[in-house]
Amino acid sequence: MSTHEATIYRKTELVGTSSVGFDDAVRHAVARAQKTLRHVQWFEVKEQRGRIDGEAIEYQVTLEIGFALE
Amino acid sequence: MSTHEATIYRKTELVGTSSVGFDDAVRHAVARAQKTLRHVQWFEVKEQRGRIDGEAIEYQVTLEIGFALE
Amino acid sequence: MSTHEATIYRKTELVGTSSVGFDDAVRHAVARAQKTLRHVQWFEVKEQRGRIDGEAIEYQVTLEIGFALE
Amino acid sequence: MSTHEATIYRKTELVGTSSVGFDDAVRHAVARAQKTLRHVQWFEVKEQRGRIDGEAIEYQVTLEIGFALE
Amino acid sequence: MSTHEATIYRKTELVGTSSVGFDDAVRHAVARAQKTLRHVQWFEVKEQRGRIDGEAIEYQVTLEIGFALE
Amino acid sequence: MSTHEATIYRKTELVGTSSVGFDDAVRHAVARAQKTLRHVQWFEVKEQRGRIDGEAIEYQVTLEIGFALE
Amino acid sequence: MSTHEATIYRKTELVGTSSVGFDDAVRHAVARAQKTLRHVQWFEVKEQRGRIDGEAIEYQVTLEIGFALE
Amino acid sequence: MSTHEATIYRKTELVGTSSVGFDDAVRHAVARAQKTLRHVQWFEVKEQRGRIDGEAIEYQVTLEIGFALE
Amino acid sequence: MSTHEATIYRKTELVGTSSVGFDDAVRHAVARAQKTLRHVQWFEVKEQRGRIDGEAIEYQVTLEIGFALE
Amino acid sequence: MSTHEATIYRKTELVGTSSVGFDDAVRHAVARAQKTLRHVQWFEVKEQRGRIDGEAIEYQVTLEIGFALE
Amino acid sequence: MSTHEATIYRKTELVGTSSVGFDDAVRHAVARAQKTLRHVQWFEVKEQRGRIDGEAIEYQVTLEIGFALE
Amino acid sequence: MSTHEATIYRKTELVGTSSVGFDDAVRHAVARAQKTLRHVQWFEVKEQRGRIDGEAIEYQVTLEIGFALE
Incomplete structure (x- = not known):
């Protein structure tokens, strides 16, 4: 464990979506976070819901994504 | 936004099951709801648990499913 | 076991909506419940959220509505 | 574990009451559910409260009661 | 992985205030979010509290406000 | 231990009621608290429910009200 | 603002105890509240726990007890 | 209060069952814990549910049971 | 375990504050409770927050404090 | 006290991990539990989170796993 | 709508860390927030956890930090 | 199914105590866990309470402590 500073x-909240399933929706959200943030290190699932449009299901997962501040 | 009525x-609570996984259990519950309800629009995952019988796992997901009343 | 019956x-879950505010959304949901149910006696607010479409806001309140069974 | 459908x-929410105690209130709610529903299999206690009228106490227990859909 | 993008x-957390009431505090927070964010689509009420200063009440509502990322 | 005192x-729990709406019920509870308590400074909404009697709705809001001890 | 008063x-929090069971512990707490308070109307169970001392069990139930203010 | 070590x-989680009621299910779980653990001192009720098989009800109570480590 | 009455x-809710830290804020709240209450036996931390004023931090801890009634 | 035994x-808490997804992480945790425990009967998902290391995601699911005591 | 503006x-979520303790981790997070934000006014503790590496403990506290928007 | 193992x-629940403060109580619980467990990696604070005996305060912190299984 470092004795340094x-x-x-910081944690930011994203909602990933997918027509495939929740794991896929997680990957979408993480990939989007990594587009604009550095040192992305973990996520926590806060909510799982979805939109239903006839036969189609949109899986929606709310994630808190943690990243180290410089 | 409409100015009409x-x-x-209404929200009803179903438990979907599957031997494959949670996404599949969600699909089962949504399909069953659509058999008897119209205007089914969204779902919220309330609980995820499962039954274990030797090597077999039954994934059980509790959903609140929302539909518009006429 | 108690002597008298x-x-x-029973509790049913409705989502009332309104472009005016949450109190109005509550009134809509209670009125809708009373259309089809008798002995409606109380409600509990479970969730308050809303949809935003430009300048318009749709207030959405999720109620559990309790009624006596005959 | 069956490989079939x-x-x-489905889960429905009932409030059982009793002047004796909570276990008795549970029995009342379960019995009432079995009057109109088949394949009733489990219950979950969601809330326990009560009404007080002088020396009399009405125990009120809110149950989610699960039953298999055909 | 789903084919279309x-x-x-993203969800950001704002606290709206008002001396009139909670609905008004919601409108203030939504309006402020729309000043700097595009595609604002929904809000969820997380907390309702208030400050009391003699006869004056400041209603404070904490909202999570959801908007689509480009 | 900090130098100055x-x-x-202290927080006390009141339930305000109103036939108009929740904001009005809040005002009733705060006004009642200020009748017997000094240095009343804030409130937190803990629960919102209501009683239904035919067309009449009684809005009931449970508040924790904070005041400074002398 | 509604016309009639x-x-x-108000809600006060008591912990009832009993060596018999939880229903009995509830009765003890309600009876104690009625010794010093008027218009006691309802209770809500907040927590159920207990102390174990060899073969003896002390059932402890935390209640919020509601009473009307004059 | 001791100045010693x-x-x-430690807390372990047991589910007691009974066909009589919840208090009885608590006694079963506590008795089972005391078969294998020493210094058992308290319990906390985490969940109350049950299995329904025709007229028979199996009350199930989940307890966290605390015991001192030597 | 005694067979007596x-x-x-009873549980009362106090908010202790300190510029040093949360443990210190707890001590302040307990000490204040003991000024006016007898048989104070335990506390439960309900919330930890704080006020920030430039470099100064006021740690605020909300405690439920339990005391035996005579 | 009920007649038959x-x-x-008992419930034990395991965290399963997988680079594939949550369902797979569940299977890992259940399989590990069955290595050392008999009569494993059910699981409850308590938390879903994950570790992110560049392109790699480790899905982490916290399960409470229930098994019958002999 | 209230007359004055x-x-x-806004609330942002930071995780402060420290090898000393939770109060110190709070100070680190608040200080970091004040480096980039103005009008920082309060914080709420959401979670307390930590990493263990042999004898070393890293205390981790998740704070929601509130600041006024201009 | 992922290729590498x-x-x-596993998570076990310990309650650390201290007459000094919560950080100290955490250290006691972690040290006790490391006496009998290997690969102890993290902890999560679940509850903070305490016992009051006149001037003395015993801080009690409930931790879930995570360790890797071999």
């Missing part, structure tokens, strides 16, 4: 992390 | 929705 | 209640 | 369950 | 949403 | 607050 | 209730 | 407790 | 406890 | 269950 | 606040 | 973790 303590690391500070 | 405000829409009222 | 104990009352049993 | 996956079972779907 | 799945929509990703 | 740190302020201690 | 709207009722205001 | 601070006591450490 | 079962003990009844 | 009522079954007692 | 009602204040709007 | 995915790590499985």
Whole structure:
């Protein structure tokens, strides 16, 4: 454990969607976060819901995504 | 946004099951709801659990399913 | 077991909406419940959210509505 | 575990009451559910409260009762 | 992985205030979000509290506001 | 231990009611608290429910009300 | 603002105990509340726990007890 | 309060069952814990549910049971 | 375990503050409770928050404090 | 007290991981539990989170796994 | 709608860390927020956890930090 | 199914105590866990309460402690 300046992390909340399933929706959200953020390190699932349009299901997963601040 | 009579929705609680996984259990519950209900529009995952019988796993997902009332 | 027949209640979950506000959305849901149910006696607010479409806001309130079974 | 059509369950919310106690209130609610529903299989206690009228106490227990859909 | 580009949403947390009431505080927070964000689509009420200063009440509502990312 | 005397607050739980709406029920509860308590500074909404009697609705809001102890 | 004086209730938190069971512990707490409070009208079970001392069990139930303010 | 080595407790989670009621199910779980654990000191009720098989009800109570480590 | 009149406890909610830290804020709240209450036996931390004023931090801890009723 | 010996269950908490998805992480945790425990009968999902390391995602699911005690 | 411009606040979520303790981790997070944000006014503790690496403990506290928007 | 052997973790629940404060109580619980468990990697604070005996306060913190299974 380093004795240096303590690391500070920030958490941002994204909703990933997918027509395939929840795991896929997670991957979409993580990939989108990594487009604009560095040091993305973990996620926490906060909510799982979905939109139904006839036969089609849109899986929606709300994630808190944690990243280290420089 | 319409100025007409405000829409009222109802939520019913179904438990979908599957030996494949949670996404599949969701599809089963939504399909069953659509057999008897019209204007089914969304679902919210309330609980995820499962039954274990030797090597077999039954994934069980509790959904609140929302539909518009006529 | 108690001697006289104990009352049993049922709770159903409705989502009322309104472009005016949450109190109005509650009134819509209660009125809709009373169209099809008798002995409606109380409600509990479970969730408050809303849809935003430009300048328009649709207030959405999820109620559990309790009524006595005959 | 059967490989056949996956079972779907529904959950309905009843409030049982009793002047004796909570276990008795549970029995009342379960008995009432079995009057109109088939394949009633489990219950979950969601809330326990009560009404007080002088020396008399009415125990009120809110149950989610699960039953298999045909 | 789904074929078409799945929509990703972000949620930001604002606290609206008003001396009139909670509905008014919601309108203030939504209006402020729309000043700096595009594709604002929904809100969820997380907390309702208020500050009391003699006869004056400041209603404070915490909203999570969802908007689509481009 | 901090040098100056740190302020201690107490929270009491009141249920305000109104036939108009929740904001009005809040005002009733705050006004009642200020009749017997000094230094009333904030409130937190804990629950919103209501009683239904035919066409009449009684809005009931449970507040925790904070006040500074002398 | 509603015309007639709207009722205001207060909630106090008591822990009833009993060596018999939870229903009995509820009765003890309600009886104690009625010793010092008037217009006691309802209770809500917040927590159920207990102390174990060899063969003896002390059932402990935390109740919020509501009463009308004059 | 002792100045000696601070006591450490562990919590284990048991589900007691009974055909009589919840208090009885608690007694079963506590008795089972005391068969294999020493210094059992308290329990916390985490969940109350049950299995329904025709006229028979199996009350199921989930307890966290605390015991001091030597 | 005594077979005498079962003990009844009451819980009151205090917010302790400190510029040092949360443990210190707890001590302040407990000390204030003991000024006016007898048989104070335990506390439960319900919330931890704080006020920030430039470099100064006021740690605020909400406690439920339990005491035996005579 | 019920006549026949009522079954007692224990719940243990495991975290399953997988680079594929949550269903797979569940299977890993259940399989590991069955290596050392008998009469494993059910699981409940308590939390879903994950670790992100560049393109790689480790899905982590916290399960409570229930098994019958002999 | 209230006459004067009602204040709007935003909440951002930071995780402070420290090898000393939770109070110190709070200070780190608040100080980091004040580096990039103005009008920082309060914080709410959402979660307390930590990483263990042999003898070393890293205390991690998740805070929601509120600041006024201009 | 993932190819390499995915790590499985277990979580055990300990209550640390201290007359100094919560951070100290955490250290006691972690140290006790490391006496009998290997690969102890993290903890999560579940509850903070305490016992009051006159001037003395015993801080009690409930931790879930995670460790990797071999």
